[in-house]
Amino acid sequence: MVHGYKGVKFQNWARTYGCYPEMYYQPTSVEEIREQVLALARQQNKRVKVVGGGHSPSDIACTDGFMIHMGKMNRVLKVDTEKKQVTVEAGILLADLHPQLDKHGLALSNLGAVSDVTAAGVIGSGTHNTGIKHGILATQVVALTLLTADGTILLCSESSNAEVFQAARVHLGSLGVVLTITLQCVPQFYLQETSFPSTLTEVLDNLDSHLKKSEYFRFLWFPHSENVSVIYQDHTNKPPSSSANWFWDYAVGFYLLEFLLWISTFLPGLVGWINRFFFWLLFNGKKENCNRSHKIFTYECRFKQHVQDWAIPREKTKEALLELKAMLEAHPKVVAHYPVEVRFTRGDDILLSPCFQRDSCYMNIIMYRPYGKDVPRLDYWLAYETIMKKVGGRPHWAKAHNCTRKDFEKMYPAFPKFCAIREKLDPSGMFLNVYLEKVFY
Numbered sequence: 001m002v003h004g005y006k007g008v009k010f011q012n013w014a015r016t017y018g019c020y021p022e023m024y025y026q027p028t029s030v031e032e033i034r035e036q037v038l039a040l041a042r043q044q045n046k047r048v049k050v051v052g053g054g055h056s057p058s059d060i061a062c063t064d065g066f067m068i069h070m071g072k073m074n075r076v077l078k079v080d081t082e083k084k085q086v087t088v089e090a091g092i093l094l095a096d097l098h099p100q101l102d103k104h105g106l107a108l109s110n111l112g113a114v115s116d117v118t119a120a121g122v123i124g125s126g127t128h129n130t131g132i133k134h135g136i137l138a139t140q141v142v143a144l145t146l147l148t149a150d151g152t153i154l155l156c157s158e159s160s161n162a163e164v165f166q167a168a169r170v171h172l173g174s175l176g177v178v179l180t181i182t183l184q185c186v187p188q189f190y191l192q193e194t195s196f197p198s199t200l201t202e203v204l205d206n207l208d209s210h211l212k213k214s215e216y217f218r219f220l221w222f223p224h225s226e227n228v229s230v231i232y233q234d235h236t237n238k239p240p241s242s243s244a245n246w247f248w249d250y251a252v253g254f255y256l257l258e259f260l261l262w263i264s265t266f267l268p269g270l271v272g273w274i275n276r277f278f279f280w281l282l283f284n285g286k287k288e289n290c291n292r293s294h295k296i297f298t299y300e301c302r303f304k305q306h307v308q309d310w311a312i313p314r315e316k317t318k319e320a321l322l323e324l325k326a327m328l329e330a331h332p333k334v335v336a337h338y339p340v341e342v343r344f345t346r347g348d349d350i351l352l353s354p355c356f357q358r359d360s361c362y363m364n365i366i367m368y369r370p371y372g373k374d375v376p377r378l379d380y381w382l383a384y385e386t387i388m389k390k391v392g393g394r395p396h397w398a399k400a401h402n403c404t405r406k407d408f409e410k411m412y413p414a415f416p417k418f419c420a421i422r423e424k425l426d427p428s429g430m431f432l433n434v435y436l437e438k439v440f441y
């Protein structure tokens with residue numbers, strides 16, 4: 001019997017959104033979800049929201065109805081070493097999955113920046129990393145099981161409920177409760193990360209060459225300057241090594257930066273100087289690190305922050321970044337924290353994937369919250385969104401955006417197909433919340 005808690009406050013990692021669900025459940029079995037939570041929700045006409053690691057910077061995981069936290073449904077169910085596939089309960093944190101895969105000589109071929117996120121959560125919001133031969137994380141899913149609003153369990157894969165599978169890999173939490181996920185893995189591998197300084201002009205003029213040179217290429221642009229830090233990550237046989245240093249990474253890169261960013265909330269003109277100064281201090285030389293893939297893909301995100309991250313057609317990268325730079329130059333009062341992180345992803349066929357049917361460039365902008373203080377960002381946000389829309393962008397589902405159904409209808413050729421599937425699986429809108437109402441109504 002699963003116990004429901006009242007008065008629990010849910011807050012996302014960045015502390016940008018929170019809510020008080022009417023009931024909060026931590027089930028341990030499918031039966032508890034089906035026979036108790038969903039049955040009660042149907043009977044009382046309540047809404048249900050499943051939450052994973054709570055890392056989405058938007059309010060996509062919030063509800064004032066019933067919240068199901070999947071933290072107790074987090075086992076590895078099966079490892080098929082021959083097919084290199086792993087089946088997990090949907091609430092498993094990737095941080096708990098990596099050591100299990102390590103034991104079997106397996107790994108995920110790509111990851112986002114953090115692992116304190118769940119298998120269902122990362123696919124639900126279309127989490128991505130970089131690597132033009134690699135899709136978003138959801139492209140690693142070969143099968144999943146979905147518990148729908150009426151209590152049915154659907155097994156979905158290319159060969160079973162194929163249309164639902166095409167929708168459910170980026171599900172937004174809107175199709176039901178994802179119970180299990182089977183992921184295609186690769187043999188365990190080591191990565192060498194090499195970062196070195198460059199300029200925006202050099203990188204944008206030689207994008208194709210950078211993309212060919214490194215399997216997982218990305219770069220960081222420091223707004224209010226020409227400075228860029230290029231990051232290559234590639235397979236290696238070298239032993240683990242690290243250039244990490246507490247003084248530079250923490251004392252300077254975190255504590256001093258946070259203090260200066262806080263000062264800049266009173267003197268916004270300092271932001272350009274901070275971006276240039278920290279580039280010179282921390283990013284002006286070549287650095288190398290080697291380690292297991294998951295230790296190189298992920299890093300410690302220290303700052304609470306506001307973010308937007310749109311996917312645009314890859315060939316629009318140069319145009320969009322130069323326009324963003326020109327906008328900042330033309331409007332000195334609009335300030336932008338570093339970095340703008342630029343990543344590349346292969347196109348796919350998942351209905352609501354921001355990379356649907358096209359290779360994409362993700363352009364992540366950020367405004368930190370030094371000591372929790374909100375920094376004005378609306379002018380920057382609006383100018384960025386205008387550029388992203390102009391070049392045919394699609395926003396990251398987990399991050400900030402101002403789009404509504406009308407926008408998504410234009411952005412996603414398969415939007416009507418997803419809506420039809422959602423309406424069939426969840427006719428009463430049990431799995432909707434305020435965020436999803438803006439998407440679907």
Ligand SMILES: Cc1cc2nc3c(=O)[nH]c(=O)nc-3n(C[C@H](O)[C@H](O)[C@H](O)COP(=O)(O)OP(=O)(O)OC[C@H]3O[C@@H](n4cnc5c(N)ncnc54)[C@H](O)[C@@H]3O)c2cc1C
Binds near residue numbers: 055116124
């Ligand atoms: C520090 C930090 C770094 C990040 N780095 C990246 C990055 O590199 N790349 C990137 O693309 N994103 C990144 N993100 C965003 C993050 O990957 C996504 O927000 C991801 O969805 C978080 O997973 P979660 O388990 O916390 O999901 P949650 O935020 O808890 O939920 C996300 C969505 O999934 C749904 N959901 C969760 N579990 C289930 C389930 N079992 N059944 C049905 N629906 C479910 C929720 O209802 C919600 O709609 C980052 C976020 C943070 C805070």
